[in-house]
Each structure stands twice: as structure tokens, then as C-alpha cells.
Amino acid sequence: MEIRQVGIIAGKEFWDRIRNRWVLAVALVFTVFALVIAYFGGAQQGTVGFRSIEFTIASLVSLVIYLIPLIALVLGFDAIVGERERGSLDLLLSMPITRFELLLGKYLGLAAALAFSTLAGFGLVAVVLSTQLSLNALFHYFGFMLSSVLLGMAFLSLAVMLSVFASDRTRASGLAIALWFFFVLVFDLLLLGALVVTGGQYGGEIFPYLLLLNPADVFRILNIFSLEEVRTLYGLATVFPGRLAEPWLLTLVMLAWIAAPLGIAAWRFRK
Amino acid sequence: MASIIPAPAESLVSVQGVHKRYGAVHAVDGVDLEVRPGELFGLIGHNGAGKTTLFKMMLGLIPLSAGDIQVAGARVGEGGFRAARRRIGYLPENVVLYDNLTGLETLQFFARLKAAPLNECAGLLEKVGLGPAARRRVREYSKGMRQRLGFAQALLGRPKLLFLDEPTNGLDPEAIREFYAILRGLREEGVTMILTSHILAEIQERVDRLAIMTAGRIRALGTVQALREEMSLPLWIEIRPGSGGLERVRALLEGLGVPQVEERGDELILRCPRSMKMAVLEALTASNVEVLDVHIREPSLEDVFFGFSDLEAGHGN
Known part of the structure; x- marks a missing residue:
């Protein structure tokens, strides 16, 4: 593998997103949402203004879990199928570049754009709030930012995978929406349904492991379990065993969620 | 091939x-x-x-x-x-x-x-x-x-x-x-x-x-x-007789056994094997029909191409 070739493709993808102001737009969305949630998140409880980092992060997690997968899927769904459909893929592949280098370059360039928007968008909020936050709170917020980046990477990896499999852009966009529905809305309902139907008698032990099959859930666990106050508040401690809630373990699971779809995409795209 | x-x-x-x-x-x-x-x-x-x-x-x-x-x-x-x-x-x-x-x-x-x-x-x-x-x-x-x-x-x-x-x-x-x-x-x-x-x-x-x-x-x-x-494709010969000469030239060509003669405006266009070219020209000169212009067209690449395509279609049937 020639890293140089990967870098050239990644560079083009990244600068394309900078130039068309995609990065700026997404960063602004994150900043605005984070600020609104930080200041008005407690409005229902009758308080306005920044309360605590725990509540802010918990609210942000609920938002980000919908938003980031959607943004990542929209960003990546046409990475390969778009080039193929427009007719520019053959020319690219006639260059001294392997299919794997092209795929990896595309992924890394898009991932860099998404990571940059996420870190810039939420980072700006951290700077604004920095005077009101303790070092410990900043540490948690930093963890939230990193896990958001990982969540984006995982869904971007899924998006690139389906862009390799799909025969045209329309199908790819449909699949992207279906993936979003499945992981963000349907998956938890299915688990919950299974628990209810079985009266909680079966599957209770494997339930936490099943949650690891969804990167969105891994993200939720990563953030919520790192906050003592939120954990007790949501009464989740009884559901999820502490030994699975190790941040390093969950991070590994997330990395697997990034690597596996990309690996499958590379296998499929090799032909 | x-x-x-x-x-x-x-x-x-x-x-x-x-x-x-x-x-x-x-x-x-x-x-x-x-x-x-x-x-x-x-x-x-x-x-x-x-x-x-x-x-x-x-x-x-x-x-x-x-x-x-x-x-x-x-x-x-x-x-x-x-x-x-x-x-x-x-x-x-x-x-x-x-x-x-x-x-x-x-x-x-x-x-x-x-x-x-x-x-x-x-x-x-x-x-x-x-x-x-x-x-x-x-x-x-x-x-x-x-x-x-x-x-x-x-x-x-x-x-x-x-x-x-x-x-x-x-x-x-x-x-x-x-x-x-x-x-x-x-x-x-x-x-x-x-x-x-x-x-x-x-x-x-x-x-x-x-x-x-x-x-x-x-x-x-x-x-x-x-x-x-290799294809020995037929040539195209375009003949423009003087006024009233069209039918006489046509009769002449048919007499020679030219397989394909078409009338287009005041011209006759014939497609004949290369071997027949000189016979056509000699017959035209020998008859005292007035001929204003003669144009001989070699088969183009199109003809070669369609010639091979036709052969192919013939084999296919």
C-alpha cells in the first residue's frame, strides 16, 4: 500500500468539504445545538442558564445520537457509488492506485471532515463554557467529544460500505435512511420488545451484550456510564453490568464498528 | 480473423x-x-x-x-x-x-x-x-x-x-x-x-x-x-450524362450486367466489382452518349466496416 496515494485521495475529499462549506455548516449546527441545550436544557424544570455538565452532556447525547449518524450516513453514502454513477470511477482507477487505497483515502478524507466539524463545533462550546467548568467536567466533556467523533466514524464506515454495495445513488440513499432507522430507532425497540414479550425471563443476561451490536448504543453507554449522577438518575446501573462499561472496552467495540464495515467494503470493492 | x-x-x-x-x-x-x-x-x-x-x-x-x-x-x-x-x-x-x-x-x-x-x-x-x-x-x-x-x-x-x-x-x-x-x-x-x-x-x-x-x-x-x-469491396461509380442521356446510359450498363444501378437526380450511381470498372468506362467512351462527369469512389472505411459486419450477420444466420 502506498500511503501517499491514500493521502492524495483523502486530501481531495477533505478540501472538497472545506471548500463547499460543508464543514463550516455542520460545525455551526453542533455549536448552536450545544449552546441551546447547555443554556435552555433545564427550561422544562423552570431553570434557564447553565446548570451542570452532567445534564448538558446527557441532553447532548440524546441529540447527537440522532444527528451524527444521520450526518455521517449522508456524508458517506455516495462515496463510491457516486463516482461510479457519474462515470468518474474508471478514470480514477486507471491511475496508479489500488482499489483499497482509493477506498481508504475516501473514508479518511470524509472522516477527517466529519471529525473536524464535530471537534470544532463542540469545542467552541467548551471554550465558551470553560469559565464555568471544573477540570473534571471538562474531562467528561472532552470524552463526549471524542466519543461523538467515534460515533461519526462508525456510521461513516457503514455509509461507505453501503456505497460500495449499492448499484446506484438512489438505492444507496434509501439504504442509508434504512440503516439510520434501524440503528437509531428500531434496534432498541426490538430489544425492549423482546424483553417485554419474554417477560424479562430470557435474554436478560445477554441484553447488555446485544447493546454492543449497535454503535449508537455503545456511544450512549460510553457517555452515560461515565457520569455517576446520570447513571443513578436513569436507573441504568441495574441493567448494564459495570464490567462491560469500561471506557477502554467500549472504545474497542467502537473501533471494531469502524473497522468491520470498512473491511467488508474493501473485500467487496476489490473485484 | x-x-x-x-x-x-x-x-x-x-x-x-x-x-x-x-x-x-x-x-x-x-x-x-x-x-x-x-x-x-x-x-x-x-x-x-x-x-x-x-x-x-x-x-x-x-x-x-x-x-x-x-x-x-x-x-x-x-x-x-x-x-x-x-x-x-x-x-x-x-x-x-x-x-x-x-x-x-x-x-x-x-x-x-x-x-x-x-x-x-x-x-x-x-x-x-x-x-x-x-x-x-x-x-x-x-x-x-x-x-x-x-x-x-x-x-x-x-x-x-x-x-x-x-x-x-x-x-x-x-x-x-x-x-x-x-x-x-x-x-x-x-x-x-x-x-x-x-x-x-x-x-x-x-x-x-x-x-x-x-x-x-x-x-x-x-x-x-x-x-x-481483402474485402474486394465493390466501387461506386457516379455518372452524370448530358440531357436526355440517362436512359441510354442505364440501358448500356444493364447490357454490361452491372448489378446495381440507381438514379439520383440527374446522376446514375452504380455499385460494381473492381474488375468491372474498366469495362464500364470503355463502354461509356465507345457509345457516343454525352457524359458530363464521372466520379469513381473507393470503398470507405465505412464500407469495409459494414462489409465485415454484414459477413458477420450472414454467418450468424
Whole structure:
């Protein structure tokens, strides 16, 4: 593998997103949402203004879990199928570049754009709030930012995978929406349904492991379990065993969620 | 297959027993082809004849179902092919580039991928006549300008082998002339070129050799003249008699047994075997019918091409 070739493709993808102001737009969305949630998140409880980092992060997690997968899927769904459909893929592949280098370059360039928007968008909020936050709170917020980046990477990896499999852009966009529905809305309902139907008698032990099959859930666990106050508040401690809630373990699971779809995409795209 | 010129010992492109199947469809059906260094080689055929599929296999874009292809000393698809690709230029049919980049940025992107010097780009844009548009976005380019940019892209890194798929698509006559002038220059530098075109008349004056492809096979291979002779295609003779002479000439020709005589305006157009040409002319001179003009037309590449296609259809039935 020639890293140089990967870098050239990644560079083009990244600068394309900078130039068309995609990065700026997404960063602004994150900043605005984070600020609104930080200041008005407690409005229902009758308080306005920044309360605590725990509540802010918990609210942000609920938002980000919908938003980031959607943004990542929209960003990546046409990475390969778009080039193929427009007719520019053959020319690219006639260059001294392997299919794997092209795929990896595309992924890394898009991932860099998404990571940059996420870190810039939420980072700006951290700077604004920095005077009101303790070092410990900043540490948690930093963890939230990193896990958001990982969540984006995982869904971007899924998006690139389906862009390799799909025969045209329309199908790819449909699949992207279906993936979003499945992981963000349907998956938890299915688990919950299974628990209810079985009266909680079966599957209770494997339930936490099943949650690891969804990167969105891994993200939720990563953030919520790192906050003592939120954990007790949501009464989740009884559901999820502490030994699975190790941040390093969950991070590994997330990395697997990034690597596996990309690996499958590379296998499929090799032909 | 009619092989008129024996395969050269050393060739830059060597295609041997290549097949490509898509399910039941045999897109390329046992093609052998050798292209020599420095040659300008034409590949013609109907849409769906398998030209573009063959092109893509030579470039390693799609895998072969069977056979072997060597390009610039490397077997297509193997490790050494990456190095060969740096010396190959490719202009795809209906080239698609990136709308959001300028002409110069487009070339710079591909130059980086090919490890070609970036300072080559501006010169190449000048060469294809896009100098003034270098800093405009491709979005604003006309079809012809995109085609020129695609051509400039193919010339990056001073390739020694060029694959040009319908290169003059979308170009106006002036641009086509300039395009072939560039090809002539490249040929003098020893660049080997393989091109396809559906404008057969355009190719026939310009290629050294050509192959005619129908239904996934190469039916004929050689110089245009050699193919004409091999086909022994009939000639066209156009005769314009003086007023009132039309019927007399027609009777004369029918007397000679000319198989096909058509009337078009004040002209008679006949299609006859080459062997009959002199007999027709002598009979015209001997009769004292007034003849204003006679025009003899050699079979064109179109005729050769359709001649082979007809043969093919005949075999198929």
C-alpha cells in the first residue's frame, strides 16, 4: 500500500468539504445545538442558564445520537457509488492506485471532515463554557467529544460500505435512511420488545451484550456510564453490568464498528 | 480473423485469448491483439461490439474471464502494473471530471496521483487550448472543453502509451483537427496510441493499423488499404450524362450486367466489382452518349466496416 496515494485521495475529499462549506455548516449546527441545550436544557424544570455538565452532556447525547449518524450516513453514502454513477470511477482507477487505497483515502478524507466539524463545533462550546467548568467536567466533556467523533466514524464506515454495495445513488440513499432507522430507532425497540414479550425471563443476561451490536448504543453507554449522577438518575446501573462499561472496552467495540464495515467494503470493492 | 500483417515480435500491448462474460453474455469472445511500439492503432465497431470492454480490460479496470493481457511489459492486474500505469494515459469515453475543481486543479489532482511534475499542468492546458480557462471551474466548461481537459489529463506524466476511447466526441471540426495535430506530434515522439472512434472516415486517414470488432471478436486486422483489398469491396461509380442521356446510359450498363444501378437526380450511381470498372468506362467512351462527369469512389472505411459486419450477420444466420 502506498500511503501517499491514500493521502492524495483523502486530501481531495477533505478540501472538497472545506471548500463547499460543508464543514463550516455542520460545525455551526453542533455549536448552536450545544449552546441551546447547555443554556435552555433545564427550561422544562423552570431553570434557564447553565446548570451542570452532567445534564448538558446527557441532553447532548440524546441529540447527537440522532444527528451524527444521520450526518455521517449522508456524508458517506455516495462515496463510491457516486463516482461510479457519474462515470468518474474508471478514470480514477486507471491511475496508479489500488482499489483499497482509493477506498481508504475516501473514508479518511470524509472522516477527517466529519471529525473536524464535530471537534470544532463542540469545542467552541467548551471554550465558551470553560469559565464555568471544573477540570473534571471538562474531562467528561472532552470524552463526549471524542466519543461523538467515534460515533461519526462508525456510521461513516457503514455509509461507505453501503456505497460500495449499492448499484446506484438512489438505492444507496434509501439504504442509508434504512440503516439510520434501524440503528437509531428500531434496534432498541426490538430489544425492549423482546424483553417485554419474554417477560424479562430470557435474554436478560445477554441484553447488555446485544447493546454492543449497535454503535449508537455503545456511544450512549460510553457517555452515560461515565457520569455517576446520570447513571443513578436513569436507573441504568441495574441493567448494564459495570464490567462491560469500561471506557477502554467500549472504545474497542467502537473501533471494531469502524473497522468491520470498512473491511467488508474493501473485500467487496476489490473485484 | 483476417490477420494481414503478422504479429510483431515485440509489442507494447499483447492481448491473448481474452474472454469476458457477463452471465450468458459474451462481451469479448476470444480476442488476440498485438500493438507495436510507436503505432497509432484504431479499434472500430458498433456500440456493444466489445471495444470499451476490451479497453477496460487492457487498463485493468475489469477482470478477465479468461486469457492474458500484458501492457508495457507488465501483466495487467499484477503488482508490476502500478508502475506501468504511471506511463499510461487514458481518456475514457464521455470523460467525467469534478465540477467543483478548476481545470488547473483537476490536472494537479491527477498529476499528484500519477506522480507527474505539477509544473507540467499549465503547459498541458495551453497545449489543448484551455490556457485562458485554466482557473475556471469545470462546472462552467462546455462538453468540448471537458473533452480537451480529459485529453490533457491523459497526457500527464509524458505517457508512452495512450488509450483514447472516442476521443473526438463533442469536439468541433477545428478542435478535431487540432487534436489529431497533437497526436501526430506525439507519434513523432514515439508514443503508442490506441483509439476508438465511431467516425470511421476520421480514423481512416490517421491510423497505422486498425481492428474491426463485432460481437466481441476481432473480425479483421490490418492497414485500411489491406482491409479494402481483402474485402474486394465493390466501387461506386457516379455518372452524370448530358440531357436526355440517362436512359441510354442505364440501358448500356444493364447490357454490361452491372448489378446495381440507381438514379439520383440527374446522376446514375452504380455499385460494381473492381474488375468491372474498366469495362464500364470503355463502354461509356465507345457509345457516343454525352457524359458530363464521372466520379469513381473507393470503398470507405465505412464500407469495409459494414462489409465485415454484414459477413458477420450472414454467418450468424
